[in-house]
Amino acid sequence: MNTIEVKNLNFYYGNFQALKDIGIAFQEKIITALIGPSGCGKSTLLRCLNRMNDLIEGVKISGEVDFKDKNIYSKNIDVVELRRHVGMVFQRPNPFPLSVFDNVVYGLKVHGVTQAFRLEEIVERSLKATGLWDEMKDKLNSIATELPLEQQQRLCMARLVAIEPEVILMDEPCSALDPIATAKIEELMFELKKKYTIVIVTHNMQQAARVSDCCGFMLLGELIEFGTTSKIFTSPDNQKTQDYITGRFG
Amino acid sequence: MRLNPKTSQKIMRIVLGIATGLTIFILLFIIVFMLSKGIPVLNWEFLSNFPAKMGKAGGILPTIIGTFVLTLVAIVIATPLGVGAAVYLTEYIREGKITKIIRFGAESLAGIPSIIFGLFGFILFVVTLKMGWSILSGGLTLAFMILPTIIRTSEEAIKTVPYSYREVSFSLGATKWETIKKVVLPNALPGIVTGIILGIGRSVGETAAVIFTAGSSLRLPSSLFDSVRTMSVHFYILSREGISMKNACGTAAVLVIFILAMNLTAYWIMHKFTKRNL
Ligand SMILES: Nc1ncnc2c1ncn2[C@@H]1O[C@H](COP(=O)(O)OP(=O)(O)OP(=O)(O)O)[C@@H](O)[C@H]1O
Numbered sequence A: 001m002n003t004i005e006v007k008n009l010n011f012y013y014g015n016f017q018a019l020k021d022i023g024i025a026f027q028e029k030i031i032t033a034l035i036g037p038s039g040c041g042k043s044t045l046l047r048c049l050n051r052m053n054d055l056i057e058g059v060k061i062s063g064e065v066d067f068k069d070k071n072i073y074s075k076n077i078d079v080v081e082l083r084r085h086v087g088m089v090f091q092r093p094n095p096f097p098l099s100v101f102d103n104v105v106y107g108l109k110v111h112g113v114t115q116a117f118r119l120e121e122i123v124e125r126s127l128k129a130t131g132l133w134d135e136m137k138d139k140l141n142s143i144a145t146e147l148p149l150e151q152q153q154r155l156c157m158a159r160l161v162a163i164e165p166e167v168i169l170m171d172e173p174c175s176a177l178d179p180i181a182t183a184k185i186e187e188l189m190f191e192l193k194k195k196y197t198i199v200i201v202t203h204n205m206q207q208a209a210r211v212s213d214c215c216g217f218m219l220l221g222e223l224i225e226f227g228t229t230s231k232i233f234t235s236p237d238n239q240k241t242q243d244y245i246t247g248r249f250g
Numbered sequence B: 001m002r003l004n005p006k007t008s009q010k011i012m013r014i015v016l017g018i019a020t021g022l023t024i025f026i027l028l029f030i031i032v033f034m035l036s037k038g039i040p041v042l043n044w045e046f047l048s049n050f051p052a053k054m055g056k057a058g059g060i061l062p063t064i065i066g067t068f069v070l071t072l073v074a075i076v077i078a079t080p081l082g083v084g085a086a087v088y089l090t091e092y093i094r095e096g097k098i099t100k101i102i103r104f105g106a107e108s109l110a111g112i113p114s115i116i117f118g119l120f121g122f123i124l125f126v127v128t129l130k131m132g133w134s135i136l137s138g139g140l141t142l143a144f145m146i147l148p149t150i151i152r153t154s155e156e157a158i159k160t161v162p163y164s165y166r167e168v169s170f171s172l173g174a175t176k177w178e179t180i181k182k183v184v185l186p187n188a189l190p191g192i193v194t195g196i197i198l199g200i201g202r203s204v205g206e207t208a209a210v211i212f213t214a215g216s217s218l219r220l221p222s223s224l225f226d227s228v229r230t231m232s233v234h235f236y237i238l239s240r241e242g243i244s245m246k247n248a249c250g251t252a253a254v255l256v257i258f259i260l261a262m263n264l265t266a267y268w269i270m271h272k273f274t275k276r277n278l
């Protein structure tokens, strides 16, 4: 089943068209990767899926992005509610300069959960879901920004998991991490995909090959090819895709 | 004739060193001079007694209380206004003509001599709005005077909060106001507090704006509509009317110590938190 379906999406930063007539579907509870050379519009597409681009001045958008069959760009959509269901993990780990506990409960408090026992319960569950519980259970009061980067990124995922979104968008979540930390985060993605629909933007083709089930290749604002990861990486239909995955450019 | 670069380098170094030394010397001289004249007068009686014979004898208790109350009123009025304006300017409207005009207005306001504020406060609050010489008139006048400082320091503080914090907050489904309340303001707090302390320092030391608006009564106030005399006004009156130079210096010493302490606190907060946040 498709959780998110993008139809005829065009996107402009001022006069610059960053996305050209994109059509793509993200299926439930699998990992879809977006690959392509720098500047091809991967992040832009990702940020269209939870309307984070709304925050940028002078952007224009046309076309449709359906989340569970409702166009999120139609007038009567509540953006705040949408972002609660379609969450995001950023390139640089960006916990708040608060305690581990306060980071995880941030979203919950925003959404009105206040009873202490519920918060504690959800913190434990979220930290367990992101593999942080054993390391963090005695350090819930330490300042999150002082943790190692990998733990910070996990914490950002825990903070998101705490509000129980349906979709997790990840924009190069490992680019600030070393290979060992990257491997751990990838493991976590496999774990998370049991419950969440995941879309990941990555520069790293090996990573896309390792973690994703479906894969889209973008070039200069266009979606060149989209299909199962095994097909894209073994027998792509398009010559440009072939050239990119064999490392002939990019 | 051209000087050898090495020599001119040496000369410039000495000249700049002298300029710095002179500045520090003057500063220290003023402080030491005031304190050396004032501190011998200071004792518990001076701080806790009412003045007698117009201030020729006795202490300065009502002027300490007057200073405190007036400053408190000014801060209570100016802080919400100033922080609110700063939030609006930085978070709600885009950088453009309007923000430039407002900022220019605030900067100009900061450059206006305080006696003009005094006159303005006198005409508006004391006379037109019939508040008389009172804590309220004086507090409002001081509030307007320190507003630009509070707006500017708050704006600077808000701008140092990384954009990524706001971004995450929005991505977790927070509204703008929740983001401001939970992320922006707490992280900007040290800077905002610094601005408020600088505002306190200015209010405490202000004379011209206060003498026209809060009056110079030596009685203890019982309501916001009573007149008070601040320490700086007391100092001014004691010295100008030749009542007692000795007590004037004592009052000045209390003022100087207080303002130094305020500024040191502001510095300390700024230092401590800017280091930690980076
Ligand atoms: N805020 C912006 N204003 C104007 N142009 C932008 C903005 N953000 C991105 N662009 C442009 O849009 C295009 C696509 O950018 P985007 O960030 O989506 O690329 P990307 O595929 O994520 O690249 P990278 O792999 O480097 O992250 C680029 O040409 C970029 O310069």
Ligand SMILES: [Mg+2]
Pocket: A042, A043, A044, A171, A201
């Ligand atoms: Mg990107």
